[in-house]
Amino acid sequence: MRIAECASCFKNQTSGDLERIRFVYKGFIMKITKRPHECEQCAKRRHTEIFNRHNAENCLAAATLGGLEINWWRYVKIIQRGDAIRKHGATRVLLDLGVLSLKETGRYSILNKGMLVGPTANRFLGLYFKRKSDAAAFASIALMSDSSYEIIEIGGAA
Structure with missing residues (x-):
């Protein structure tokens, strides 16, 4: 596990490991996988953008x-x-x-x-x-x- 800078935002530190993250977003319990060299915030942002685009108006x-x-x-x-x-x-x-x-x-x-x-x-x-x-x-x-x-x-x- 090597600590490095996030490849997306270049701000937060992250490891080169895959990691499961669980969080609540708009009442939904999301279970996502953080990519190697991606910080938790960028992983959440990536998945919530996909969620918003493909679940617009709870369709x-x-x-x-x-x-x-x-x-x-x-x-x-x-x-x-x-x-x-x-x-x-x-x-x-x-x-x-x-x-x-x-x-x-x-x-x-x-x-x-x-x-x-x-x-x-x-x-x-x-x-x-x-x-x-x-x-x-x-x-x-x-x-x-x-x-x-x-x-x-x-x-x-x-």
């Missing part, structure tokens, strides 16, 4: 008294029809909010005709749902014409 996610509410219909439309920047931004918002995860163990996915289906990052990296209810909501919209899907827990009890 994708809303903080409610009951917790976090995701507009899965809008997300499915973005990943089906949106350009690459919108797809990446919308997916980044859901990753930062902890709705989607890169880790598979103990998470949920959708099994349809023997294949795992669901959102991806960079077209190749599968993403997993932290809540079974989110996987079911996504599947009911994304696979509207096919009701033969199954929600499965990855690495969980069968």
Whole structure:
């Protein structure tokens, strides 16, 4: 761990390590990854700018008294029809909010005709749902014409 100057703002000190940061922004609990050679403030600014751009007027996610509410219909439309920047931004918002995860163990996915289906990052990296209810909501919209899907827990009890 080497202490250096932030490569973004050139003001704050930082280390060359990846670091998980958790903070509250506009009522949302954000869980982000600070890049190496980036200070905490710049990491927060980068993620909140992405969040504001891709969740304008709570079109994708809303903080409610009951917790976090995701507009899965809008997300499915973005990943089906949106350009690459919108797809990446919308997916980044859901990753930062902890709705989607890169880790598979103990998470949920959708099994349809023997294949795992669901959102991806960079077209190749599968993403997993932290809540079974989110996987079911996504599947009911994304696979509207096919009701033969199954929600499965990855690495969980069968």
